[in-house]
Amino acid sequence: MTRQRLISMLGSYGVVLALLLLVLFGWARYDYFLGFFNITSVLRYNSMFALVALGMCFVIMTGGIDLSVGSTAALGSVVAALASPQGALTGLGAGVGAGLCVGLINAILVTRLKIMPFVATLAMMLAASGTALLLADNQSVSVSYESGFTSIGQDNFLGFPIPAWIAIVAYVVGWIVLNFTSTGRGVLAVGGNEDATRLMGLPADRIKFLVYLASGGLAGLAGVILASQFGAGQPIEGVGWELFAIAAVVVGGTLLTGGVGSVGATLAGVLLLGILFNVLNFENGKGWISLSAYWQSVIRGLFLLVVVILQAKLSSRGSVAVREY
Amino acid sequence: MARYGTLIALALLILFNFAFTRNFATMQTLNVNLTQVCTIVIVAVGMTLVIATGGIDLSVGSLMAISGALAPMIFLGKIVPIDNVALAVAAAMIIAVGVAGLFGLFNGWLIARFRIQPIVATLVLFIAGRGIAQVLTNGNLQTFRIPQFQWIGLGRLFGIPVQVVLMVLLVIAAAWMLKRTVFGRQIIAIGGNERAAELSGIAVAKVKLIVYAISGFCAGIAGLVVIAINSSSDANLVGMGMELDAIAAVAVGGTLLSGGKATIIGTLLGAMTIQLVRYTLLANGVPDAAALVVKAGIIVLAVWIQQHGRRA
């Protein structure tokens, strides 16, 4: 039993361990890797993915999937940029609002029309992207620099990038919701056995509804950061974000079939994948080998392979890691 | 009833086009649409089988790129020079499709042996597969003029484009296999209840291996067709986004993504619907951005009609 527990602990903390190893490797091998500039710029950039992955994590815990997050972020960035002349908060609200709209439609498609999440969100991926292009007239949309909107993405608070703060707050809230509210436990229950959850008298549809809504809102928030960090709403950004988010969630040990998941490990998964990119860039700078982008994708694929195989091995020996309180 | 949802959508689209699209009622229109839908259908046939077992295959686009990158390398003699053109082309086709099939087998191995969830297992090759194709060719375009090879993309059999014949054969074979053979029924049983299937003596791992290999094999064929038509192979772009097109075709065709149920004919109809939507939007000059929104709406509508029909 203790051995089994140990292995199942390794399964859930394996990603944290891998993250530490990767950071250690980078620190030992490259100058400036753990420099303040690099740390803040990695965090600033990856905060967008962290937000999207958080939403994805909740969706996946209910046994669903949200392929629309990337386009939703793009749409959010365009809407936020268009609204930014009215003030930073208006821009923020508009971007998040656009994300919530997409989330709302996803939620209705999945819970009311009973369309499979994969298909529903695939359709919304197209629709959100089309809407973003239409609103932006096929071009990047400048944000207003006067309204202070760009502070959201570009400034620091207590010496730390504001986007990183936003992500941290989102994860703390996410963690509390998951572990200390009935809705959060309901999310896991729905993913574990939807029919049973319904028969147990829990509002399964409402839970799923909320989850898609939240995912949309978080993607919209990521879009706001995208617009303000780069000074423009970008209708063609966000391609492949959904797969990055899914990979991060899975690397974090959340089962795609739903019912089991961890917010903290998802964050670790995001950082792991994000820092891997950074390490590859630094490796290129070493001048030892010049990794072409092609080799980089092969390496990223192999890395994912190793992580998921390790995780499969761990979880087949221990039972599924279930957090206890 | 389930099947009629797609049929109705298809019929409505055709009617719309007769009324509003210029120059629609011609053989050439049929020709254009059939040749364009071929690759999606070929890939979607494999995808239908995978989905029937309760899985999914995101790697098909990358496998198309690998097969599309390998074949020209072989028949252009970049690996080993082969003098006889026919021999070179034959070797190229067999090896390219075979390698794609092997990669599919690899997907199946990850899924059956390690019990990795299909979406993640195939995500590995989705990412790495295109990289492999790019590394093979160094990302360079390969252009060629080899009529013997391009026959599969440009040639005709009894006046019908070869690729269309290929597609029809694959569809018939797969539909028959699913309905009439032990293997087909085992696929459905695994998707319906894997443990029950295993306890009934079905070699679940083996069936999955084969199914993913078939999916890779189909992707390999599709990759060859694409490069044959274009007389060039671009590892960066061949099969880009194909996984989503194929999955959409399967879903619109009425196969449940949760597995345990499959219709190949439905998939054919689903792919045709999506193709015709694309044609309609293009031919009527709908701006690309708006076209995305319309396409989304039609996918949702078709799937919704499907499910409504099923419940009634």
Next chain:
Amino acid sequence: DAPPLKKKDTYKVGFAQTESNNPWRLAQTASMQEEAKKRGWQLVYTDAASSAAKQVADVNSMIAQGVDLIFLAPREEKPLIPAIKAAKNAGIPVILLDRNVDASLAKPGEDYVTFIGSNFIEEGQRVADWLVKNANGKTTIIELEGTTGSSPANDRKKGFDEVIAKNPDFKIVASQTGDFARDKGRQVAETLLQAHPDANVVYAHNDEMAMGAISAIEAAGKVPGKDILVLSIDGGKEAVQAVVDGKIAAVVECNPRFGPKAFDTAVAYAAGEKIPDKIINPDQFYDASNAKDLLSTAY
């Protein structure tokens, strides 16, 4: 002013490429790498995989590694501004290649050293100008656009459409995206030719789509060059060969060989020379009159 560059024998420079998914980008990267090797400079190369946001992160990682100078091929006009500003703050000069950034947000000589490249709008104009002169009654145009939302697609459309709008004889009957890709370009062209049987000009935003359009035209039983004029931009060897063969009527070159010019500029800058705000590559124009002679010089 833009940060200075110390005079040294050899440098560690960064090259932030936007993507590597088309022959043009590959040629550009190869040219940069070749030049770095020739001079014995160390080149830190990154690939943003078509994402402006990732490109900013890439530039930041170059800054973190302390490169001497950054060559940046900005994917988009606006989103790359923060990267340029960050480099400036870190005291690293930036030279822009092939695409410019928004002039109202960052200024040459101040935020970055200079821009070396082509002018996409002008490329579109040159194609249109040629067509207006050589149309011979072929005035019904199908336009194959590049990737929706990308700046070369927007600019090549803008330059071309503006000239055509001034010539009322000409008419663009359809304009749809072919994603800069041969296969997509072919499929879109097939559809548009079918819906517009009267069309007799196809203008493609790059060579790849033009080659796809040629296949489509042939599949529709028409003769490219005779029934339908094909116009293109980029001017790679395959396209110039097609001009020689009479399949493409005219193509504007957009030369990806940036290496020598880029590195020369960096050396000149280190030497304290005055660098102009914009260095425009002289681009060839190929049509039947000169293609054969120039074929060997095409990239």
Next chain:
Amino acid sequence: MNTDSLLSMTGIDKRFAGIPALSGASFAVGRGEVHALIGQNGAGKSTLIKVLTGYYKRDAGEVVFDGKPFEVSSPQQAQASGISTIYQEINLVPYRSITENICLGREARRYGLLDWKRMHQEAEALLRRFKVRADVRRPLMEFNTATQQMVAIARAIGFSAKLVIMDEPTSSLDEREVAVLFNVIRQLKQEGVSVVFVSHKLDELYEVCDRVTIMRDGRTVKTAAMNEIDKIGLVSSMLGRAIDRAEGHATAFSDRDEKKIGEVLLSAESLAIGQIVQDVSFDVRSGEIAGFAGLLGAGRTETARLVFGIDRPRAGTMTFNGHNFDPHKPSDAIAAGMGFCTEDRKSEGIVPDMSVAENMMLALMPKLSKSGVIDEKAQRDIVERFVRQLGIKCSGPDQKVRELSGGNQQKVLLGRWLAMNPRLLILDEPTRGIDIGAKGEIQALIKSLADQGLAVLMISSELEEVIEGADRVFVLREGISVAEFDRDDATEDAVMSAMAHGSAPTIAEAAP
């Protein structure tokens, strides 16, 4: 008994795809009474319950609960109005902890957030009422079926409800646990809570129930006080015909002809796996029914899984038909001539979306095909034969198995293995959740199969079934085979004491 009515349902209709599952059913429950609901498989008991709790929408009829018209559209609302339900299939969330499974939906809160400490205490307290000791923080899937069933019951009791509905709660409990449950039911009754109790084990009804309602073909055919109707009366109303059953027998396993028993077919020596099976030895002869008796969790199912090649033993040997037998996977065992009806129909047996015919042919299919192509006609013939022989109630071989009632699903699974014409059939709880009519048929069938030379290994938690049915009984206790009884020695007392203490006479004699 309190005759003041708590619940009354009248004229309830419910159709599935046009086929009526309920037609004009009515049902009334008084305050503080324990009311039995019985009927054959597919009579509509579960459907009636699901209509009441709003899981299905009724097509017609009226429901009055607690004096008011009752209109709910979801189990959630039903629960909020005071109806707590334990559904037939255990409907819990396996990945989540016991605490969550018990407390979901009425969580304890502190400062608006979940108070885990208090929830754990509450879950432990509730389970203690059922004499279950378990780490409530562990995920439910780590516990056996009986514990899971107890958790489901504890959950339902935990809501302070006016009416608790239990759909076959005892089918996976052993007698000790059933006794505990009955105590709880009596307590509930004293607190004024009404209980609806569904079970196929008629003896149980007399222990706790006040009244009984009998359903047949979607109608309620009779309601009576429990003490005014005898077992024969119950059964004949259920079946809708008079019955005659050999007196003195509780099962249909009468009169086995022992002369037909042949050679040893399967023998197992000291099998072991994990902690669950420590040392199990037994043998089965052709033409013989060998029974496994034991308390829940004694390791019977695990042993059967070893024999069938689902798990690999860590120790022990087996021979089958005189040869060494070491199956790596189920198909090895099937090839050798075995069949295995698992105890968990839903997750290990049926393929719900496939038809009756396809389900039945799942194992046989490869044999009946010509180079991989299915011989449809031959299959149809076989299916039709078994549908008839087993009396499977379905609209035809093409009906989806998911639409059949539990008992009929079980028959389809039996058909799956019988069609293989096996030499050894392992039956794990073959009559669990099966109505008395069908149960008798299945038992008779098992007997006739053995008479034809089939070896049967039967696991059953119903003592009568093992004792009357088996030619030899092996008793397992905590993963060890502690006793073996011949037909004549296998008395209820002897087997029970072996199950409980492992001090079977044979072993006691051998011990110093």
